[in-house]
Structures are given as C-alpha cells and as structure tokens.
Amino acid sequence: MSPPSAPKTPKAKTDSITAYMRERGEKARAAARVLARAETGTKNAALFALSKILIDEAAEIQAANAADLRDGRAAKLDDAMLDRLELNGDRIRAMAEGVREIANLPDPVGELCELKQRPSGIQVGRMRVPLGVVGIIYESRPNVTADAAALCLKSGNAAILRGGSEALRSNLAIARCIERALTDAGLPRDGVQVLDITDRRTVTEMVAMPEYVDVVIPRGGKGLVAAVAEAARVPVIKHLDGVCHVYIDADADLEKAVAIAVNAKTQRYGTCNTMETLLVDRAIAERVLPELGRIYGEAGVEIRGCAQTRRLIPEAIPATEEDWRTEYLAPVLAVRVVDGIDAAIEHIETYGSHHTDAIVTENYGKIRRFLREVDSSSVMVNASTRFADGYEYGLGAEIGISTDKFHARGPVGLEGLTTLKWVVLGDGHVR
Amino acid sequence: MSPPSAPKTPKAKTDSITAYMRERGEKARAAARVLARAETGTKNAALFALSKILIDEAAEIQAANAADLRDGRAAKLDDAMLDRLELNGDRIRAMAEGVREIANLPDPVGELCELKQRPSGIQVGRMRVPLGVVGIIYESRPNVTADAAALCLKSGNAAILRGGSEALRSNLAIARCIERALTDAGLPRDGVQVLDITDRRTVTEMVAMPEYVDVVIPRGGKGLVAAVAEAARVPVIKHLDGVCHVYIDADADLEKAVAIAVNAKTQRYGTCNTMETLLVDRAIAERVLPELGRIYGEAGVEIRGCAQTRRLIPEAIPATEEDWRTEYLAPVLAVRVVDGIDAAIEHIETYGSHHTDAIVTENYGKIRRFLREVDSSSVMVNASTRFADGYEYGLGAEIGISTDKFHARGPVGLEGLTTLKWVVLGDGHVR
Secondary structure, three states, X not given: OOOOOOOXXXXXXXXXXXXXXXXXXHXXXXXXXHHHOOOHHHHHHHHHHHHHHHHXXXXXXXXXXXXXXXXXXXXXXXXXXXXXXXXXXXXHHHHHHHHHHHHHOOOOOOOEEEEEEOOOOOEEEEEEEEOOEEEEEEOOOOHHHHHHHHHHHHOOOEEEEEXXXXXXXXXXXXXXXXXXXXXXXXXXXXXXXXXXXXXXXXXXXXXXXXXXXXXXXXEOOHHHHHHHHHHOOOOEOOOOOOOEEEEEOOXXXXXXXXHHHHHHHHOOOOOOOOEEXXXXXXXXXXXXXXHHHHHHHHHOOXXXXXXXXXXXXXXOEEOOHHHHHOXXXXXXXXXXXXXXXXXXXXXXXXXXXXXXXXXXXXXXXXXXXXXXXXXOOEEEEEEXXXXXXXXXXXXXXXXXXXXXXXXXXXXXXXXXXXXXXXXXXXXXXXX | OOOOOOOOOOHHHHOOHHHHHHHHHHHHHHHHHHHHOOOHHHHHHHHHHHHHHHHHOHHHHHHHHHHHHHHHHHOOOOHHHHHHHOOOHHHHHHHHHHHHHXXXXXXXXXXXXXXXXXXXXXXXXXEEEEOOEEEEEEXXXXXXXXXXXXXXXXXXXXXXXXXXXXXXXXXXXXHHHHHHHHHHOOOOHHHEEEOOOOOOHHHHHHOOOOOOOOEEEEEOOHXXXXXXXXXXXXXXXXXXXXXXXXXXXXXXXHHHHHHHHHHHHHOOOOOOOXXXXXXXXXXXXXXXXXXXXXXXXXXXXXXXXOHHHHHHOOOOEEOOHHHHHOOOOOOEEEEEEEOHHHHHHHHHHHHOXXXXXXXXXXXXXXXXXXXXXOOOOEEEEEEOHHHOOOOOOOOOOOOEEEOOOOOOXXXXXXXXXXXXXXXXXEEEEOO
C-alpha cells in the first residue's frame, strides 16, 4: 500500500495525524448536516457538474496520473497494480459517465414508508435518512475517488476518502474537480474530503472516531479489510472472501447446468463472485462431469477433485481439505461429488464464505430448501454466481459488497448508505 | 451489578471463562442453523409451550426469586433494584402473556420482497433472514430472560443471555422452562442459553467472539452499555442517553401544546422517552409558559430556565449549559425560549442525544423541515415523546432502543433481529 517512492508528506502534518484526522472529522460532521437536508436537485446539479468537470479537466488528471505511474514504475509496482492505477481517456470518460448515472438514480433520502395508523390515534412510519459521515479506505484505483464521492453525495452523506499513496496525485486531481462541483452547486466543499496524506495512521485514526464517522468501508485486499475490522471502533461494511459454490442437483437440466458451471468459473477469474468450488450430485455426476472436464480443460482451468471426480475427469489432481476453503481468484476449480442436497448444503455451510451460492435444479422443493437454508448474502437458482453485483441487481452502482450480516448483506448501493428513522404524526396526542 | 452475596461460581468454571464462553458460542452457532430454517408453526409451538410452562412452574420460579430477593436484601440492594428483581404472581402472568403475544406476531423470517425482473432476464429480490446468534446482556429484571428468549426464537435467532448476578436463581428457573419448551417443540435446547455464571468476563468474552456472536444488545444502565461498546468486536445495538425535546412553535395550537408538554414530562419521569428540555418559540412564550409553569409547579416539577423563561415562570431557577445536555430521569425540566424553528433545530442538534424530539405546530412548512432536519431516531409532530416505544409503534415488543444509526434506529423489534439476503432466480442465465 505504501511504496517507498510515494509523494512525501510534509513533516508538520505527520507530527499530528490525530489532530489532522479529527479536524477532517469535525468538518465532515458539519458538512453532513447540510448534505442531509440538501434538495435532490441540488445534489444532482453537483453530480452533473462533476461529470462535466472530469471531462474538462481530463488533461490535468492524466498529467497527475502520469506522475503517479512514473513513480509507480520506478517503485517496481507489479503490472496488475500499474494497470489499476492508470487513468487513460477512456477510463476518465467512463468515470464521468458513472457519476452521471448516479445522478440519474432515484434519491433514497426522505422517502417515507409504511405510515400506519395506530390504535392510540398516532400515525407511525419510517423515513429514509443518510448515515451521516462515511469513511472509505481504498487502494490503487483512482476512479474509486469519483465513484465513492458520487454515491455518498447522492445518499446525503459526507465522505472522507483515503486512497492509496501510489495514487495520491491522481486522487487529488479528481478531488479538485469534486470540490469545484460541490461549490458550484452551493454545497459545502467539506462534503467530500480526499485526504492529502496517506500515512497508515490516517486509517487507524479514522476507524476510531465514532463521534465523527458513522461507518467505514474498506475497499481493497483482505489484509486491508482485516486490519480495518481489527482496529475499528465504528461500524465497518466489510468484504472478505468469496468462496462461491454452484451445486448441480440430480434434477438439474443438463444444458443449463453446463452453461452455468462454465460461466460461473470462466467468465472472469479474479472476481469475488467467481465460482471456486463445484458440487455435483452423485446421481448426475457421470452425465455432467466428463463434458465439464473437457470444457474446463480447453479453457485451461485446473481441476482439483475428490476421488469420484478424478474417476470422471482423469486430468483432475487430488483436492485437499484446504482446497474446499480456498478463494483461488485464478483458473483453478475444486470439484466434489456429493450425496444430494443435504450434503451440498452441509459442504457450503462448512467451507463456504457466505458470499454467493447457486443451485441448478428443476425441483421446486429443493429450490425452496436451498434458498432458505443456505446462509449466504446471495443465493441463486439456475443462474451464474457472476450475477452477484450491484449493477446486475439494479442498484445502479455499489459502494461495496458486504460479507457481514448486520445492516446490509451482499452488494451495497445507495440504500445501504442510509438508515430508517421513525416518524410519528399526531394531532395533540398524549399517552 | 455484582453484589458480594451473589451465588458463588464453582471455581473450575471461572478458571476458564474463555473456554466456557467459546463452548456456549459454538453450541449457539450450531443451534442457530436449525432455528434459521425452523417452520413458523414449530417456533410458535415452542412459544405457546413456554407461556404455559411459566404459569405451571410459577411456584418454582417464585421460590428461586425469593432466594434472590433474600440475598439482595442482605446485600443492601436499593429499593428500586429490589423492585425490579421481584417476580410476583402478576409479573409471572404478564411474562407468560408477553411470550404468547410474541407467538402471535407475524414471522418475519423467509419474507421475500421486491422481486424484480432485470434486463439480463434474472429476477432479483431479497429474503428476510435471522442475524444468527444474538447476545443479550442485562441487569436485574428477570422477566427479560423470557422476553428476550421469545423475541430471538421468533426471529429464528439463537440467543446467549447473560443476566445480572443478583437475579441468577430467578433467571435459571426461567431458563429451565425455556429449555423444556424448546425440547417439547423439537427445537435444539441450545437455541437459548442462559449463562449460569455471571463473572464480568463473560461479558467481555461474549462481545469479542465475532465468529460465534452476530450482535450484542446491552440492556441496562449507561455504564454497562458504554463498557460493552468499548470492548466490542461484534456489532452492538446500543441505547445511550435520551435527552428528548418538545419544541412549541409560534404556530402551535395552545391546547395541544400544553397537553403534549405536560404529558411528555409528567406521565413518567424515569423513562428514556421523557422530555428533558422544553423549547418555546419567543413569539408564543408569553401565552404558554405561565400556564405550563403553574401545571409543572403543581406536579412538583422543578424548572431550570433561561432568562426569558425565568421572567415568565418566577419559580424557575437558572439553567446552566450542563442542563441542556442532561437526562434528568426525574421531575426536573430545562426550559429555553428560542427564536423560531432554526434556533430550535440548532439547539436540538447541538445538545440533544438524537433519541426522540417533537414539534408542536400547525404550520406545514415547519413540520416538513423538522421531520427532515432533526436527526433523531424518532421525530414527532403534535405528539408526546412518550410514544417512542416498540408497543406504541406496533412492533409488538422491542428488544431494545437503538441510539445508533447503523442497521436500526429507535425501537428495535423482530425485524431488527433480521437482515435481508439477496435471492436470484434464473432459468439457466449466464453473464
């Protein structure tokens, strides 16, 4: 996260990171009050302005990004990281378009739902309101700066954004665009604050200020997420492993089963919703595994299987206990033949990560059981696990994917950045 | 919380409280899987059985309670605590009736909502599911044991209940009833575990086992709640101060204003939804404060007021800055004359605790602003703050009142013990 060539932080600032962060928190809290009551039109005006400014300032953003890339190469960042860091013209346009799409989403704030008449005479309902101040901690991708800022702004929250040191110049160039958009729309410039220092202590301070920060969302590798959760004194929306399963049941339609099992593994290898373990009902294994083995073989996917799998797919190597728990994020797949839905659910509950799991079957009773009994943030029937995504679910965009159960599970969109307060309407009513 | 005469804990157990708590956690996690998929009828059968067993075993419960009371008196517990500890016949019947009412509430689990067709062809919706394992930490009232067990069971959660040492025998007598009800209904006896040791470390261990406990709800004094929040590594639904306001606006109906201001303060003094500060618009102060002063005086309520208040209520003593932040829980009221709704909202946001705040006015624009801009878990119009309560809101019962924003705000009922997971229905769909 902190390559040695990162831009130097002025000494005076690092001497008092606590003071620096508390000042950011205080400003964010004040801005949050204004944003919470901002009109939808005003928030959208700021977002449309931001979308335009990002395009207008593309050259400046690219210049800042070029400096980050140059330092990154000198620091020998790996190719994948440099790729994530890069902002070319296409990516800047995509970033601007993403902000515009968020402007076009319905405003969740102020929605009043379930207003019910109570026997006492009062009416009781709930109003959707912002969480307040959202802290986002992320790594190399600078487009997260615009994306997270837009989602927080639309949902009426103030944001404190702490990106990776390798992307600092790019993030600050985008931050200047955000600041202009906010002030152009008459909103507080502190509504979105991008930290201009990236000392690791900014993270530990941010997650320990419950008086200023209502929730922290770490977007990055497991190490970052676990470290944030460990130190946190504020709620965290955290995304840990995605050990996703597809279970092909005896009553599966073979064609659908093959299509889903292939897509769930091979459409993209590095995503959290990619299948990592395929479970196949013993009753159908002979009819489905040889064909799948051939297709995976052609795609270059290594199979690690149980004994029965290895009889049906000769190229498969033996799976160890560890394989059932592993998120490969690579062209490797664990395959296990199981005795029906009970064994499948037992396997998923024992080894899975409660992220996304799918059943392929035409059997109503088994669908009902799988949906109810598999305790994952997404449970699917006859669909590829790759659909577990904020855009596919219709959230418009996602700020993260929660693998926790509290508050929100699975893809978290604008609604996940809000909460419900109670509204009571009376006419002089007393108890 | 731990009077010296509390029943002694066997030494072998306290030597390994960590092991004791982890064993409870493991059992709870296993029971939670069974409860999550239990049929509504089965859960209700257990609750109806419990309601009946509590009545059948009333004599045994009262005998255990008599022993707790005797020790409590010997330990010189104060009268209020002894009163909370006591379980007489009426209270046992009320406890049994409460359990029956929870059985009659709709089952929140399994509800499938908002199933929408997506452009990709899949259908996406959300299913309400239990949180998993709920830890409840409470003090003297033994009826919480039955109440919390019933709410957790109905919502498909396993529960670990840790009551106060002064109520240990009473709690364990109720626990035996719960265990019988669970096993009679064919549900796992570990579905509700009442800790039989009350060492303080059971609390610190419970809140530090995220692998076994999904949420902790401390029900008790500020000290307990703050200590739990400080040590917690799991989510906490916490209830801190209730510094509630009523704001009487210039456009208030005088009769309603007086009724609400009197009821909000004097109906009960010791509850968290009791008004602690009355704000009065300067334009109406002369017409409303003298009458209120007279009524409060008759009720024995001490007034601490600003200069203008003291001119209109001669008996009032001067309010200090500290008064605006104080939850008296007593016949004491802070009163401040303010310049209109802006000053009222500013006061509430500066000094309030975001619990429950009410406006009295007939003015539509001001109602709209107050509802939107006051960032409290309950905001009310022309109604007494005393309505902020799970029963009054129609939740049936409440497991706690959240003063946090994350997950749930205000009274938390069965729904607050659940979360939503995503359900995807396809027919062979791939990306």
